[in-house]
Amino acid sequence: MHSPQLNAAGELTHLLTLEGLPADVIVRILDTAIPFVSIAERDVKKVPLLRGKAVFNLFFENSTRTRTTFEIAAKRLSADVINLNIGVSSTSKGETLLDTIDNLVAMNADMFVVRHAQSGAPHLIAQHLSAARRDHIHVVNAGDGRHQHPTQGLLDLFTIRHYKKDFRGLTVAMVGDVLHSRVARSLIHGLTTLGTPEVRVIAPKTLLPTSIASLGVHVHYDMAEGLRGADVVVMLRLQNERMGGAMLPSAGEFFKHYGLTAEKLALAKPDAIVMHPGPMNRGVEIESTVADGVHSVILPQVTFGIAVRMAVMSMLAGA
Amino acid sequence: MNAPGLPDAEGVLSTLVERMSVEVDADALLVGIYSGGAWLAERLGAALPGEHPVGFIDVSFYRDDYATKGLRAKVASTALPFDIAGRRLVLVDDVLYTGRSVRAAINELFDYGRPASIELAVLIDRGGRELPIEATWVGARVAVARDLSIVLDRGVDGRLALSVEPAGGARA
Numbered sequence: 001m002h003s004p005q006l007n008a009a010g011e012l013t014h015l016l017t018l019e020g021l022p023a024d025v026i027v028r029i030l031d032t033a034i035p036f037v038s039i040a041e042r043d044v045k046k047v048p049l050l051r052g053k054a055v056f057n058l059f060f061e062n063s064t065r066t067r068t069t070f071e072i073a074a075k076r077l078s079a080d081v082i083n084l085n086i087g088v089s090s091t092s093k094g095e096t097l098l099d100t101i102d103n104l105v106a107m108n109a110d111m112f113v114v115r116h117a118q119s120g121a122p123h124l125i126a127q128h129l130s131a132a133r134r135d136h137i138h139v140v141n142a143g144d145g146r147h148q149h150p151t152q153g154l155l156d157l158f159t160i161r162h163y164k165k166d167f168r169g170l171t172v173a174m175v176g177d178v179l180h181s182r183v184a185r186s187l188i189h190g191l192t193t194l195g196t197p198e199v200r201v202i203a204p205k206t207l208l209p210t211s212i213a214s215l216g217v218h219v220h221y222d223m224a225e226g227l228r229g230a231d232v233v234v235m236l237r238l239q240n241e242r243m244g245g246a247m248l249p250s251a252g253e254f255f256k257h258y259g260l261t262a263e264k265l266a267l268a269k270p271d272a273i274v275m276h277p278g279p280m281n282r283g284v285e286i287e288s289t290v291a292d293g294v295h296s297v298i299l300p301q302v303t304f305g306i307a308v309r310m311a312v313m314s315m316l317a318g319a
Numbered sequence: 320m321n322a323p324g325l326p327d328a329e330g331v332l333s334t335l336v337e338r339m340s341v342e343v344d345a346d347a348l349l350v351g352i353y354s355g356g357a358w359l360a361e362r363l364g365a366a367l368p369g370e371h372p373v374g375f376i377d378v379s380f381y382r383d384d385y386a387t388k389g390l391r392a393k394v395a396s397t398a399l400p401f402d403i404a405g406r407r408l409v410l411v412d413d414v415l416y417t418g419r420s421v422r423a424a425i426n427e428l429f430d431y432g433r434p435a436s437i438e439l440a441v442l443i444d445r446g447g448r449e450l451p452i453e454a455t456w457v458g459a460r461v462a463v464a465r466d467l468s469i470v471l472d473r474g475v476d477g478r479l480a481l482s483v484e485p486a487g488g489a490r491a
Contacts, residue, residue, distance in 0.1 A: 031394070043430065232462070315390055318386070
């Protein structure tokens with residue numbers, strides 16, 4: 001099946017999901033991000049690749065951090081960035097998603113960075129642009145519903161490769177709210193595609209999707225068991241705002257069983273790294289001493305995230 | 320081995336070293352353009368009299384054909400292990416042709432600071448300029464057909480060699 005993410009020449013033209021994205025494309029994005037890391041250390045933190053291009057940040061769902069990192073990435077590529085907080089504008093006046101897009105296309109948009117509560121919204125926009133023969137406009141999924149958050153998955157892969165060099169031979173454990181986590185879904189696809197032999201998810205049954213085993217991961221309900229020998233521990237945010245009904249007794253109870261403490265982390269490999277996509281809830285998913293400790297690479301993840309987003313945007317705009 | 324019709328790269332490098340030795344500033348910083356120019360800058364840094372710290376530059380983010388050709392598959396990190404502000408720089412490249420890579424390199428350098436001067440040393444000048452750019456030092460002048468690219472390679476023993484390939488190839 002032809003992937004809507006790749007053009008006829010096999011170049012990345014939209015980034016919608018890591019599912020089904022070929023390993024060589026993922027590796028190329030990660031490789032391209034390396035030289036962008038050093039741009040941030042220069043006097044002039046800008047390169048001219050997207051000069052004169054208009055990047056629209058369409059956030060139908062709030063996320064200050066993700067929007068900011070996309071904005072910084074686009075600005076460091078010299079693009080003009082327009083932030084639209086759609087949640088409180090057009091949609092509330094009754095405009096449909098595709099009408100909003102058509103209006104922005106009429107304003108000569110070159111790229112849409114889309115965050116939407118509905119899974120598949122970025123895909124729908126990409127299809128709509130393609131049907132209208134607007135193949136020069138690119139779409140980046142910045143998180144759609146419970147589906148995917150591909151740039152977060154890529155920055156997680158970049159971080160893991162930075163510290164561990166190679167995916168073959170690694171044990172990666174993801175802990176927490178897997179059910180609501182598009183971060184987990186993207187990372188699982190990426191890790192599997194790049195040949196990670198052991199991917200584990202650690203969560204209570206109520207926070208695991210029923211189809212989880214079909215993704216090729218090992219499921220653990222007991223955190224101690226799941227952390228044993230792990231090279232990488234990825235903590236997921238407990239998504240309070242996504243939780244309807246009684247999936248959990250309490251945040252305190254969750255921390256007792258699935259919170260990361262120094263004591264539990266000692267079960268992982270001595271050189272294990274601890275990651276978190278942010279924003280983190282100290283004392284709910286992760287103890288402060290671990291979040292601020294020597295194993296934590298949570299802040300480097302943020303820095304690498306900008307470089308990875310610059311790589312993605314510059315590959316798309318050049319396709 | 321060099322391709323027929325092309326000069327021996329090591330011989331041309333010796334000529335270039337000779338020409339530069341008497342003229343280059345004793346404290347000039349060398350900046351090699353990836354990948355051929357980077358190898359040459361390392362060699363020049365060792366061969367030229369005086370102290371010449373060596374840095375490397377990848378011009379991919381400054382190329383003027385990005386809009387039509389996209390980003391190149393392999394982008395290396397620019398690494399300038401010195402402050403260029405107020406210093407004399409020598410840009411080093413393997414082949415000077417249209418002048419567009421040199422234009423891109425100069426633009427990138429100015430995002431690191433304001434150098435006192437920038438000069439240019441190239442192993443081969445093949446003519447065909449599309450911009451008003453000339454080299455300060457040239458190892459050899461070579462004429463080849465427009466549809467061919469001159470490529471510098473470095474063997475496992477570190478020896479440099481020149482060859483030609485069809486233009487527009489992976490290395491073009």
